[in-house]
Amino acid sequence: MNEAIRILRQEHRSISSVLHGLRELTRTAQDPAVRPDFSVLRAMIYYIDAFPERLHHPKENDVLFPRILTRAPAAAALVQELREDHTKGAELVRDLERALLTFEACWPYGGDRFSEVVSAYTNFHWEHMRKEEGALLPLAEVALSKEDWKAIGESFAGNDDPIADLREKDFAQLFSRIVAIAPAPVGLGRPWKQAVG
Numbered sequence: 001m002n003e004a005i006r007i008l009r010q011e012h013r014s015i016s017s018v019l020h021g022l023r024e025l026t027r028t029a030q031d032p033a034v035r036p037d038f039s040v041l042r043a044m045i046y047y048i049d050a051f052p053e054r055l056h057h058p059k060e061n062d063v064l065f066p067r068i069l070t071r072a073p074a075a076a077a078l079v080q081e082l083r084e085d086h087t088k089g090a091e092l093v094r095d096l097e098r099a100l101l102t103f104e105a106c107w108p109y110g111g112d113r114f115s116e117v118v119s120a121y122t123n124f125h126w127e128h129m130r131k132e133e134g135a136l137l138p139l140a141e142v143a144l145s146k147e148d149w150k151a152i153g154e155s156f157a158g159n160d161d162p163i164a165d166l167r168e169k170d171f172a173q174l175f176s177r178i179v180a181i182a183p184a185p186v187g188l189g190r191p192w193k194q195a196v197g
């Protein structure tokens with residue numbers, strides 16, 4: 001597997017583990033006797049929004065997709081679908097943020113709506129990544145030349161973007177913070193306390 005594909009798959013794993021964590025804690029948050037630590041859920045949703053938007057999708061939209069279209073024009077419909085998914089995903093995150101705000105303001109009410117939106121978003125994003133890993137990346141591996149991969153690898157390494165490396169470190173730190181504050185079984189943070197009264 002070439003380095004660029006390894007990086008994209010690794011980024012999918014990072015997104016996916018936060019999606020799993022969010023799903024799990026949303027289940028925990030359904031207990032009306034335990035007030036969730038909303039800052040954990042907020043940090044997860046921020047990650048799910050910002051990591052793809054700032055770090056991951058630009059690699060696909062601006063670097064990989066255009067080269068695939070040049071080498072394999074038959075992939076145009078698939079690439080278009082994936083681009084539309086990126087736009088739709090950003091809209092669905094807004095639903096997630098709204099549902100979380102309502103849940104926090106109205107707790108213990110609003111948990112069922114939040115859970116519905118979390119399910120919809122996680123299913124959508126997993127399906128999107130499945131399309132990329134199952135259809136797009138295998139196609140790219142066949143269609144792109146060594147020179148293409150070299151150029152893609154250089155772009156991914158941030159050679160043309162001096163602050164890319166900084167962004168990468170910020171997200172790694174945010175990921176560690178989520179692990180530190182999320183309660184078991186998602187992370188190493190303290191369990192959420194029983195609400196008094």
Ligand SMILES: [Fe+2]
Pocket residue numbers: 057060082086128132
């Ligand atoms: Fe994507």
Ligand SMILES: [Fe+2]
Pocket residue numbers: 008012056060129132
């Ligand atoms: Fe992706």
